[in-house]
Amino acid sequence: MAKRNCAQAGCPALVEAGVRDGRCLDHRRQVDRERGSATARGYGYTHTQLSKRMRAEAIGMTCHFCKEVMVAGQDLALDHTPDRAGYRGVVHLSCNARDGALRGNAQRLR
Numbered sequence: 001m002a003k004r005n006c007a008q009a010g011c012p013a014l015v016e017a018g019v020r021d022g023r024c025l026d027h028r029r030q031v032d033r034e035r036g037s038a039t040a041r042g043y044g045y046t047h048t049q050l051s052k053r054m055r056a057e058a059i060g061m062t063c064h065f066c067k068e069v070m071v072a073g074q075d076l077a078l079d080h081t082p083d084r085a086g087y088r089g090v091v092h093l094s095c096n097a098r099d100g101a102l103r104g105n106a107q108r109l110r
Ligand SMILES: [Zn+2]
Pocket: 006, 007, 008, 011, 012, 013, 023, 024, 025, 026, 027
């Protein structure tokens, strides 16, 4: 079996060609852990990719909560519809958190 270096940059371990991810056992475990934690927080792979692309496209657009333009380097979030069936657009993470908190308070009052 041909061997090559682990796909993780700087890792000297040799890995059999054709192994999943092309990484050594340690780094495959690490990748799985990172994936697992992302899923545990409620952000699956698809969500992460989608929000990354949408965040990039949102630069220069207006946040519909505070009406201010979103610029590179700001923490942005995808704003879900109240029933979480879709997205209303990209907003500032802080605005989204504030909206979520208000919504949470409203539900608690009921
Ligand atoms: Zn490795």
